[in-house]
Amino acid sequence: MASDLISERRDEWQEALDDIVPQIRGLEDKINDALSEELRAVLNERLAFLKAREALILSAIAAQDAADAAEDALEDHGFPALPDMEIDQYLLDELDREVADNLAARDGFAATPMAVNLTINLGTPVTKPE
Amino acid sequence: MADITTDQRFDNVVLSITDSRGRPAPVDGVPVWASSDETVLTVTASVDGMSAVVDSVAPGTARVTVSADADMGAGVVSITGVSEDVNVTNGSVASVMTLNLGAPVDKP
Numbered sequence: 001m002a003s004d005l006i007s008e009r010r011d012e013w014q015e016a017l018d019d020i021v022p023q024i025r026g027l028e029d030k031i032n033d034a035l036s037e038e039l040r041a042v043l044n045e046r047l048a049f050l051k052a053r054e055a056l057i058l059s060a061i062a063a064q065d066a067a068d069a070a071e072d073a074l075e076d077h078g079f080p081a082l083p084d085m086e087i088d089q090y091l092l093d094e095l096d097r098e099v100a101d102n103l104a105a106r107d108g109f110a111a112t113p114m115a116v117n118l119t120i121n122l123g124t125p126v127t128k129p130e
Numbered sequence: 131m132a133d134i135t136t137d138q139r140f141d142n143v144v145l146s147i148t149d150s151r152g153r154p155a156p157v158d159g160v161p162v163w164a165s166s167d168e169t170v171l172t173v174t175a176s177v178d179g180m181s182a183v184v185d186s187v188a189p190g191t192a193r194v195t196v197s198a199d200a201d202m203g204a205g206v207v208s209i210t211g212v213s214e215d216v217n218v219t220n221g222s223v224a225s226v227m228t229l230n231l232g233a234p235v236d237k238p
């Protein structure tokens with residue numbers, strides 16, 4: 001489903017490019033003709049807009065291609081499976097000893113109690129000193 | 131409610147700081163003391179903020195509050211303690227004078 005949506009979007013981008021590129025070519029040709037300065041300015045403004053749109057579409061397509069490639073690489077890596085790594089027993093024993101040492105070291109620590117209550121004891125009133 | 135007259139004060143108000151299990155707990159920095167109404171009570175805290183002297187000023191009702199930072203690290207977790215109400219009444223200001231005339235005697 002997700003890949004269908006991506007494919008639809010990709011088609012939409014490509015159709016937009018197919019529409020924009022001839023417009024850009026035509027405007028670039030026309031700008032070289034003898035034109036009033038006012039019309040040339042308008043055509044240049046439109047040309048800049050279309051080129052910006054083209055650049056953004058190309059950027060989106062490139063990003064999509066990169067995402068597709070990364071997803072393929074992830075799948076090639078075996079995702080989402082995360083199998084255990086088999087190692088020799090003596091290495092596993094060594095690792096267990098290391099972990100046990102760490103747990104033993106941790107036993108020597110305790111969290112500092114966090115204050116939550118402030119209690120005020122007024123005591124007994126006394127006569128003020130002279 | 132604690133009652134006190136304007137002639138009196140609490141000269142050793144003590145702060146107790148505990149965790150959720152009632153064990154003594156530290157705070158970051160010096161606890162800050164205040165009076166809810168300084169026209170009724172004033173508070174003078176000790177240097178370490180763990181005790182204070184609370185003086186009566188004038189009749190009325192006020193409370194003592196203490197706030198502190200419970201987070202011993204870089205953050206701030208503010209906790210506040212509030213005393214019971216302190217009711218201050220007038221002290222031993224002379225309001226009645228009694229004249230003892232003694233026994234009458236014959237004029238000389």
